[in-house]
Amino acid sequence: MHRHHRAIDLAKAKRILKWQRDPEGMRLRILEAAKQEFAAHGLAGARVDRIAANADANKRMLYYHVGNKEDLYLEVLEGAYEKIRAEERTLDLEHLDPPEAIARLIDFTWNYFLRNPEFLALLNTENLxxxxxxKRSTKVKSMHSPFVEMIRAVVTRGVESGDFRAAVDPVQLYISIAGLAFFYLSNSATLSVIFGRDLLRKDARDERLAHMTALVLAALTGNSTDVFGKGRMSALLSAEQQAN
Amino acid sequence: MHRHHRAIDLAKAKRILKWQRDPEGMRLRILEAAKQEFAAHGLAGARVDRIAANADANKRMLYYHVGNKEDLYLEVLEGAYEKIRAEERTLDLEHLDPPEAIARLIDFTWNYFLRNPEFLALLNTENLxxxxxxKRSTKVKSMHSPFVEMIRAVVTRGVESGDFRAAVDPVQLYISIAGLAFFYLSNSATLSVIFGRDLLRKDARDERLAHMTALVLAALTGNSTDVFGKGRMSALLSAEQQAN
DNA sequence: CGAGAAATTAACCCGTTGGATAAATACTGT
DNA sequence: ACAGTATTTATCCAACGGGTTAATTTCTCG
Structure with a gap:
């Protein structure tokens, strides 16, 4: 809940002396604060006053710029879907070997969830x-994930090239890849307690990514050479995870 | 939220005319109502008054028999873990071929989640x-899942027999199997909207179970004969899912 | 049977919270 | 410069919701 962005700090400073207008900035701050709040506490647990405070705004501003609590929530949810769809579209799998393409897909999914934990929390809240x-959001319903078609193309290509041994329903595979990553991360708190070790530590995360990749690729290619062992599949991993 | 059990109906009927004592029964009704309420609305969204009403009790009874809202929640959570651990222990994988044992494990996990949707919701709530x-519950922390050791034994056996090609970390495999099922079911509401079809329909559920089983077994055995196609793997499926 | 304990009920308390109102302040175009 | 509008602030409030108090009823056992 602490302020990170320099821009926001300045905005706050200025508004202390004598407030000034900044509708777009305010709207953005409100939505960001709302996202954090809904992700951290769910829809019912979220507090409108806290959102206002964290946005350096007055509660009235939420209603003026966005609407009531539920409107706010829906806007946050739509924004979350927009964001992941946009990033998904940047992924170019066509020029990669089918196994590499799948590895890239898994890597992206994993790291996206890791970088955007609020997204996971929001999905859980919405499923609750x-x-x-x-259902009411025509906006989200119209935002089809490009992944299904991407996967279909990769799988088809893989089967033709002989890299993959059998065709898979792309929707099932998409859900499986997402699930392998989602469950681990979304439930890391309880799982860490159950297993008595921190599943979010760097080595644990690396191990998980390697395992997921090995599992899916072994199933598709039939080639499980050492992948389930200690091999980290470093060759297949993208640059995305170098960050941490 | 409707009353299903005949016993509870009778209890209600009796208590309408002139109430009678039933501490154990009341406690059970309270915990059952609380489980449904917390599963349906999360911790923050749950309403103590609703729990009381659905338990055919007075709000005061919750505090008398269990404690405040959080005590109630923790008791429900502990009960949920106790229940799944108990059922897990009934699973005997030792006398099955390694691939069949894994299939059985997947089948159990899938059907347990399907039969106990509140468990999924409670886990999500707790992770929120x-x-x-x-962390505060010594009870749950002491309830180790027998699955990890079961999986370790099966995998070891499978590698020795040549059924499996490589060893897998049992914890990773456990999380993967759970994740494949959990994500699909826990997020079925949003996924159904995104994909425009009901993922909980019988044929969709069967397809999912077949896919998960095929994916994991193909990865472990290297044998993907038709499993990703239309084959339903009926031979491998237990009796558990005949129910629906 | 009757007195004390256990279980249950009914009524109330009071801080919180989402939302609304109205007044004040900054900006814009003319 | 000023009228009108957009934006922000300062209060307020009614409903809700968790928790409590005290009285009432049923059970148990000597």
Missing amino acids: AKAKHL | AKAKHL
Whole structure:
């Protein structure tokens, strides 16, 4: 909940002396604060006052710029989907070997979830609500993930090239890849307690990514050479995870 | 939220005319109502008054028999873990061929989640709270899942027999199997909207179970004969899913 | 049977919270 | 410079919700 961005700090400083108008900035700060709040506490647990405070705004501003709590929540949810869809589109799998393409896909999914834990939390919150907000959102419903078609193309290519032994339903594979990453990260708190070790430590995360990649590739290619062992598959990993 | 059990109906009927004592029964009704409430609305969204009403009790009874809202929640959570651990222990994988044992494990996990959707919701709620209640619960921490050791034994056996090609970390495999099932079911609401079809329909569920089983077994055995196709792997499936 | 303990009920308390109102302040175009 | 509008602030409030108090009823056992 602490302020990170220099821009926001300045905005705050200025507004202390004598407030000034900044509708777009305010809207952004509100949505960002709302995202953090809903992700941290769910829809019911979120507090409108806390959102306002963390956005350096007055509560009235939320209603002026966005709407009531549920409007706010839906806007955050839509924004979250927009963001992941946008990043998904930047992924170019066509010029990669089918196995590398799948590895890249897994790597992206894993790191996206890792970089955007609020996204996971928001999805859980929305599922608790039985997706009732999503159902109302024509915006989200129109944002098809490019992944399904990407996967279909890669799998087809892989089967033709002989890299893959059998065709897979792209939707199932998509859900499987997401699930392998999602469950581990979204439930890392409880799983860490159950297993008595921190699943978010760097070595644990690396191990998980290696395992997921090995599992899926072994299933598709039939080639499990050492992948389940200590091999980290470093050759297949993208640059994305060098960050940490 | 409707009353299902005949016993509870009778209890209600009796208590309408002139109430009678039933501490154990009341406690059970309270915990059952609390489980449904917490599963349906999360910790923050749960309403103590609703729990009382659905338990055919007075709000005061919750505090008398269990404690405050958080005590209630923790008791429900502990009960949920106790229940799954108990069922897990009934699973005997030792006398099965390694591939069949894995299939059985997947089948059990899948059907347990399907039969106990509240468990999934409770886990999500607890993870939203960063497992802070679990951490305090010595009870749950002492309930180790028998699955990890079961998987270790099966994998070892499978490698020795030549059924499996490589060893896998049992914890990773456990998390993977759980994740493949958990994500699909826990997020079925949003995924159904995104993909425009009901993922909980019988045929979709069967397809998912077949896919998960094929994916894991293909990875372990290297034998993907038709498993990713339309084959339903009926031979490998237990009796558990005949229910629906 | 009757008195004390256990279980249950009914009524109330009070801080919190989402949301609303109205007044004040900054900006814009003319 | 000023009228009108957009934006922000300062209060307020009614409903809700968790928790408590005290009285009432049923059970148990000497």
